[in-house]
Amino acid sequence: MQYRIGRLSEEIKKEVSQMIFEEIKDPRISNMTSITDIEVSKDLRYAKIYISVYGNDDEKKNTIEGLKSATGFIRRELGKRIKLRYIPELIFELDNSIEYGAHISKILKDLDSRESEDK
Numbered sequence: 001m002q003y004r005i006g007r008l009s010e011e012i013k014k015e016v017s018q019m020i021f022e023e024i025k026d027p028r029i030s031n032m033t034s035i036t037d038i039e040v041s042k043d044l045r046y047a048k049i050y051i052s053v054y055g056n057d058d059e060k061k062n063t064i065e066g067l068k069s070a071t072g073f074i075r076r077e078l079g080k081r082i083k084l085r086y087i088p089e090l091i092f093e094l095d096n097s098i099e100y101g102a103h104i105s106k107i108l109k110d111l112d113s114r115e116s117e118d119k
Contacts, residue, residue, distance in 0.1 A: 005040050005042070005044070008040055008044065008082075008084075009038040009039070009040050009047075010038075011082055012038055012040070012047055012049075012078065012082070012088070013035050013038050013049075015077070015078055015081050015082065016035060016049060016074060016078070016090075017034075017035050019073075019074055019077055020033060020035075020067075023077070024066075024070050024073070024074075026066040026069070026070060027066075028062040028063060028065055028066030029062075029063050029066040029067060029070075030053050030054070030055055030059045030060075030062070030063045032053060032054035032055055032059075033051060033052070033053050033054075033063055034051070034052050035049060035050065035051060035052075036050045036051070036052045036095045036097065036098070037049075037050040037095065038050070040088060041088070044084070044086060044088055045086060045088055045089060046088055046089045046091060047088035047089070047090055047091065048091045048093060049090060049091065049092050049093070050093055050094075050095035051063065051064065051067065051092055051093065051094055051095060052094075052095045052096075052097075052098050053094070060094055064092055064093075064094055067092045068092055071090050071092070074090060075087050075088075075089070075090055078090075
């Protein structure tokens with residue numbers, strides 16, 4: 001079952017990415033948007049899609065709003081492209097892990113440079 005969930009996650013990721021960049025024409029959705037991860041529930045009813053957006057907070061908020069408003073379209077298109085009994089309910093969430101990692105990396109570099117100065 002875990003193998004099936006993994007395959008389904010990758011297929012959803014591929015199809016939704018393609019839709020975001022080629023088919024959805026919402027101006028709120030940033031061009032610098034990527035899907036970082038997808039978690040599909042064990043019963044295949046829900047898919048939580050984590051989105052990373054490069055830009056300021058307004059761009060991130062607008063992109064999530066645009067994707068949430070396009071959820072019906074995306075889900076319908078998924079139903080046409082992926083043959084499943086039930087198409088998962090899509091939940092879009094902002095993923096800040098890339099920015100968080102960059103922030104931690106910057107802190108570590110600052111600490112390392114301070115140690116070098118102290119020696």
